Amino acid sequence: MNSPHRTTSGLWSDRLGRPATRAAQVLLLLALASCVVFALTRLSLLVIPVLIALILAAALAPVVRFLRRHGWHPLLATWATLVGGLSLLGLVLWLVGREFGDEWSTLVGEAGRGLDELERFVTDGPLNISPEQLESLRQTATDALTSDAAQSGALRGATAAVEAVAGLFLGLVVLFFLLKDGRRIYTFLLTPLQEPTRERALRVGERSVDVLGGYLRGTAIVATVDAVAIGIGLLIIGVPLVLPLAATVFLGAFIPLIGAVLAGALAALVTLVTNGPLAALIVVGLVIAVNQLEGDLLAPVVMGHVLSLHPLAVLLALTAGTILAGLVGALLAVPIAAVGWAALKEWNATAPPGEKLVTTTPPADDA
Template sequence: MADRGPGSQRTLWSDGLGRVATRSAQSLIVLALVACVVFALTQLRLVVVTVLIATIVAAAVNPVVHFLREHRWPAGLATWTALLAGLGTLGGVIWLVGRGIRDEWGELVDQASQGIDQLEEFLLEGPLDISEQQIADAREAGTDLLTSEGFQSGAVAGATAAVEVIAGLLLGIVVLFFLLRDGRRISEFLITPLDERRKERARRIGNQSTDVLGRYVRGTAIVALVDAVVIGVALMILGVPLALPLATIVFLGAFVPIVGATVAGTFAALVALVAEGPLTALIVVIVVIAVNQLEGDLLAPVVIGKALSLHPLAILLALTAGTILAGILGALLAVPIAAVAWAAVKEWHAPADDEHSEAHEEPDERGSAEDSPAAAI
């Protein structure tokens, strides 16, 4: 009978196949743990997404709070001033967009109705050989879709999502306030279990992540503002309705790298096509292409490239993965999360000599790290 003692079992697990089996089992355990964590995060997506967005916004707004603190403003007053200024700006933009939609919506509906009539006439009299019965069947199919149970359940889900958005917005304002005011204390609380050497490394990672995240958001906002201004001015010159709301959509879409501004510009071209005709829509498409080339070849590399330090392929893969996992929110958050993760990896392997440590401790002595929110990432 073969020897099955402890020595034989040690040999079984210490040979090549045994080591592979051990590593495979360890990998499976880690993957199972990651899957459990991801599942838990998806169940708490309202809290997770709210905290992530609040952290990103706090990293961008923190220099304003720091500037006020340097000029001897109390911490609470500086935080409230920056927060209310941001909310006031957002509210003003929403009011302007809503007013523009209200003033021009009737005209756009009339023009859209005329455009649909022209499209129907082209389909009937053009070279496509489409009959009136086919058009009637298509209309009936559209009506059935809008009145179907699936569409109505989708509308109910949309209403539920709207309630979640409002709740997340209120929670996000509260989280943002505390991150701006007590970011340093929150980060110190989170790293309490670590020893001093690891605490110092965690502080350096937090400071570097804050810097990268803030520069990314501010740089993206600059690029988005340029896109929105150029396209918005072009729409106004061409007389396209809803120029301000469309420019706002372009601004928001630019926060989704690579594809956001293009999709928003395409939507503007569709509105131009319905309202003003194919020639105006073609001009809008040319303007959108020119703006995207300007952004991709000049603005983004100069303004955002240094902040990210990511290859375009890495950005594309992060964007794709984020979209698959979490839809639009994933597309918005994937790139900044990837940038912060890469900054943390680089800082983790950076030499922790005295000069490096002093370079990161200096902001603490000036007071900036005291309010740093993204150290709590």
């Protein structure tokens, strides 16, 4: 007669028990990940400033290292980099904000008129959509914006402003210490690990910083080129509000996939009203051409293999970030996903042969 121990172990080692064990492991990992995500969303006032500080520190770290190699004191190099980087960022935001502040009402008015033009085309054109259907869709959107949830969220604006100021100061303090003692802090956190694991974790950290800094610097370069190219095109076509529209393109480039589409749609709407349908089509073609140039030539050259993610992974990360943290989540989701994937690959690449993850190379796409 079989013992209870043998019977129980047999249940988990037979043909059905092995996949059941794996499923239980997967469910346990998913539950752990869900708890972590829930905790991070509840601590957004702490997490978001720290994440932004990490991204900025990764982008500015090469400047600090350069100054230290040339004989600057660590504290002086940190302060010079911090003040210089924040001054440059503040100058860019001030220029963009000034253009939006001066032309915001005009830009909104022109975009609204462009939407009216599209509405007339939809109702009077070949799409055969009745005005009643459009009015129903508009009323649904209006009800969503004026619902009790939206109004109660608007009433929390003062609290959100206080939290934003607190997060700003927290982020600045964290950024300063990351620039000054980032490697020392990371090494201290790895102290409990054994020596081989600690060395691998150090290499993973260095690779993550390279990917994060390269992503931010590369995105800024790509955004600048996109804004200049589209701005010159709008200027040649004779579209008004060139500077605000170019600034919109620059900001939209930091949101992968959808940012460029929304900025191009806004430029096309303004052109439709001010210069007519033909000019609007030219602007659409210009935006598509610049985006194709960016995706096929500029981004691979500038960013290299920093963002080695499939577009579907980018889309899923973007969607998840937006759901969890709104606009800030949309800005942070893709670099976090890129760093996570790079860290996983680095950990696997530096692992002993017996510990490496089992990976397969996907077949190449058909030409």
